[in-house]
Amino acid sequence: SSSRPTPPPGQRAHPRHHTMAPTKLAAALLAVLPSCGAGLVLHRASERAAAPGSAYPVSRVVGLLQDMKSGLEKEAEADQEIYEKLACWCTGGEKQKTKSIADAQAHLSNLGATIEKMSALSQTLTVEIEGLEKEVAKNQKSLEVATAIREKQKAEFIAEEKEMVQSIQALGSAIIVLSKHHGGDAAALLTDKAVMNAMVMAKAQAQRHAVLLTSKQRRMIGAFLQQQPDHYSQKATHKEAYKAQSGEIFGILNQMKSTFEANLKQSQEEEVEAQKAYDELKVAKEAEIKTGQDALEDKKQQLANADESLAEAKNDQADTEASLSADEKYLMELQSKCALTDKEWEERQKLRNDE
Secondary structure, eight states: OOOSOOOOTTOOOOTTHHHHHHHHHHHHHHHHOOOHHHHHHHHHHHHHHHSTTOOOHHHHHHHHHHHHHHHHHHHHHHHHHHHHHHHHHHHHHHHHHHHHHHHHHHHHHHHHHHHHHHHHHHHHHHHHHHHHHHHHHHHHHHHHHHHHHHHHHHHHHHHHHHHHHHHHHHHHHHHHHHHHHTTSOHHHHHHOHHHHHHHHHHHHHHHHTGGGSOHHHHHHHHHHHHOOGGGGTSOHHHHHHHHHHHHHHHHHHHHHHHHHHHHHHHHHHHHHHHHHHHHHHHHHHHHHHHHHHHHHHHHHHHHHHHHHHHHHHHHHHHHHHHHHHHHHHHHHHHHHHHHHHHHHHHHHHHHHHHO
């Protein structure tokens, strides 16, 4: 009543022959293929091969191998895609950091040159500023001394001019008075208050400007003023002596007045020349001082700019060195990680090729 086919004569029936063979083959493949992915593929294929209603043994093995191959290819493609992304990241990162390092090194080289240049410029400007400050101070001191001398000379001139004008006026008054009484009565002359005042003033001027008179002339004026009025009224010889003496004194006073006038004119001319020379010196010194102060201000500004550039370059240098150190460390770690990635990729490729 059974529908199972009867085996040929002489053969023994093997009820599990068609179902056990694929399972044993799959187990054998699992034993010889070490890949975890391949093992999983084979394991799943062996489960399908062992399922009831499976195809013939050879077909099932072929299907198992095809499934395994398909799984390995998909795994390889996914791994390849990830590796290519990692390789691109490694290449791009290494290229970028290498350029950053090269740029930083070039920038540091430029900064070093700038720092050296600004340091030298700062030192040079400092020396130049010190020299300009001394030069300006020297010119200012020179002008102050010249001004003090000029002021003193001018004050002396004003006092001398006033005195000489007064002397000339006094001598003029004395000469006018004496000229009126010249040749007149001696007693009347010596008792005339205006004459005596003029003579006293003349004597004072003669003493003040003794260099203008000889010793004999100074004694003559003094002796004339010391005479008593009755000295010239007693005898005719005395009157004649008075006439001679008064004539000589009259000549002396005229000489003194002319000399004073000449000296006053010379002093005034010298004062004009001295003032002119001082004015020219003042203009020249003020121009030198102005030039020095302008140069000093310019040098100080240059020094401030140089010091500012130097400070900025040093700060930039410190920042660039820190950035360079970080980039070099990052590049070293990147290269190490990427080398490890390449090694692991090669190992997986070799293992997959073996599978």
